Amino acid sequence: MDSLLVIDDNASLCEMLKLQLEESEGDRPGFQVETAGSAAEARARLAAIQPAFVLCDMRLPDGDGVDLLPELKVLAGDAPIVIMTAHADMETTIRAMKLGAFDYLQKPFDQDEVELVVLRALDLRRQSRRAAVLAVDTAAPQRVDDIVAESPQMKSIVKQIGKIAASRASVLIQGESGTGKELIARVIHTYSSDVPRPFVGINCSAIVDTLLESELFGHEKGAFTGAAQTKYGKFELAEDGTIFLDEIAEMSLPLQAKLLRVLQEREFERVGGVKRLPLRARIVAATNRDLAAEVRAERFREDLYQRLKVVTLELPALRERPADIPVLVQRLLGRIGDRLGKRVTRVPAELLGHLQALPWHGNVRELENTLTRAVVLAPGEVLVPELFPAIPAEPPVRSVVREESPQQLLSLAEAERRAILAAIAHTGGHKGRTCEILQISRPTLERKLQKYGLEVGEASRPTPPARPTRSAG
Numbered sequence: 001m002d003s004l005l006v007i008d009d010n011a012s013l014c015e016m017l018k019l020q021l022e023e024s025e026g027d028r029p030g031f032q033v034e035t036a037g038s039a040a041e042a043r044a045r046l047a048a049i050q051p052a053f054v055l056c057d058m059r060l061p062d063g064d065g066v067d068l069l070p071e072l073k074v075l076a077g078d079a080p081i082v083i084m085t086a087h088a089d090m091e092t093t094i095r096a097m098k099l100g101a102f103d104y105l106q107k108p109f110d111q112d113e114v115e116l117v118v119l120r121a122l123d124l125r126r127q128s129r130r131a132a133v134l135a136v137d138t139a140a141p142q143r144v145d146d147i148v149a150e151s152p153q154m155k156s157i158v159k160q161i162g163k164i165a166a167s168r169a170s171v172l173i174q175g176e177s178g179t180g181k182e183l184i185a186r187v188i189h190t191y192s193s194d195v196p197r198p199f200v201g202i203n204c205s206a207i208v209d210t211l212l213e214s215e216l217f218g219h220e221k222g223a224f225t226g227a228a229q230t231k232y233g234k235f236e237l238a239e240d241g242t243i244f245l246d247e248i249a250e251m252s253l254p255l256q257a258k259l260l261r262v263l264q265e266r267e268f269e270r271v272g273g274v275k276r277l278p279l280r281a282r283i284v285a286a287t288n289r290d291l292a293a294e295v296r297a298e299r300f301r302e303d304l305y306q307r308l309k310v311v312t313l314e315l316p317a318l319r320e321r322p323a324d325i326p327v328l329v330q331r332l333l334g335r336i337g338d339r340l341g342k343r344v345t346r347v348p349a350e351l352l353g354h355l356q357a358l359p360w361h362g363n364v365r366e367l368e369n370t371l372t373r374a375v376v377l378a379p380g381e382v383l384v385p386e387l388f389p390a391i392p393a394e395p396p397v398r399s400v401v402r403e404e405s406p407q408q409l410l411s412l413a414e415a416e417r418r419a420i421l422a423a424i425a426h427t428g429g430h431k432g433r434t435c436e437i438l439q440i441s442r443p444t445l446e447r448k449l450q451k452y453g454l455e456v457g458e459a460s461r462p463t464p465p466a467r468p469t470r471s472a473g
């Protein structure tokens, strides 16, 4: 529950506001209402709480509300300050507004007037926070349809997302680089709530340790050299949305200990601050390492691992699910087309066969990069294998015919023969895996090998293609 602070020496007015605002009203949530009877008391309260907004009387026993304003603004962070004026003292009111008060209530006021100003104050706070989040996250919400899931492995992942989204449990997503960890995290986020909430991501490997701590938890003005302003941390900005801790395995052990404490207590402090702020966001963490192995190697805390992995998703490498490649290629070509303003839509089956046979160490991201390069270079709207440096120029196994013209059109039989050759080359002659890639049965493979006069055996087993070197661009 958010708190708010009422500063007024009139105890019965404080009590009345407390009664009204502790109850929820329509869409407005109830608050934990704190009161202070003087400027000194207000300072003390603000050292301990982070109110959603402040209602402040203009005449206090130990000072003038207007004089207190600049200090209040610092102490209350981004909480809007509403002043309460006893009489139509317009001049003071204007002075207060100039000093940064958000609004004013003229005494005596009724409950409706209070409701109105409270709603406006909450709206302002929400908007200014949203702006801070939007400054870092401009991505459109990702939906389940954005995930290509033709393979049984990905279908199972999508099914799990449905169940996960309904809960608020922490999620750990593991998978090689480029397998779609962030995409999955965003989809989980989208389905976690009916109303839009912030998704705040942070890459734990990209920032040095001391900075990471203040990025996560924020810092108070003057907490360290260079901390000129109070800064909201990602945990604060994420509100009741999702915080995505990317590359969590790269976090240092001391920071892991701090994160663990935050997860246990569901509370945190800004660096250099004493206020306890509530942790309301859902945690989704991702890593391309095997976190259990990191725990065994004592590079990752066991207790933190246990907290994070309440739900675990293992994203399969792209080479283990060639069935996803044809639709992925179409989907990615659409996206690349939008971006480059250049349509390349036709992908010959032969080429798909080759693409399904490549090892894709960088997974979907590498596929996307490779396709982008090919689209840029493509002379027309058809993609051909020659646009892909990783595809061998000629079939590596018992090549009989060398192509005269690389772009000549293929017969269906020739396309099939080449798809088989590419798959054999990729698997090093392993028939079982060749069948998986080609998505045909073993007897069908045997029949086709015979048809095309291909031999696959220990003796003729070619070496698998080397990991493709990525060319610039």
Ligand SMILES: Nc1ncnc2c1ncn2[C@@H]1O[C@H](COP(=O)(O)OP(=O)(O)OP(=O)(O)O)[C@@H](O)[C@H]1O
Residues within 6 Å of the ligand: 146, 147, 148, 149, 154, 175, 176, 177, 178, 179, 180, 181, 182, 183, 184, 288, 328, 331, 364, 365, 368
């Ligand atoms: N199943 C999928 N369907 C559609 N697009 C996908 C799929 N998986 C990944 N992508 C796309 O591939 C790209 C890489 O995905 P993402 O950034 O989520 O991967 P990652 O695992 O977080 O990678 P890294 O470890 O490099 O950070 C993105 O453009 C994403 O949209």
Ligand SMILES: [Mg+2]
Residues within 6 Å of the ligand: 181, 182, 246
């Ligand atoms: Mg990522």
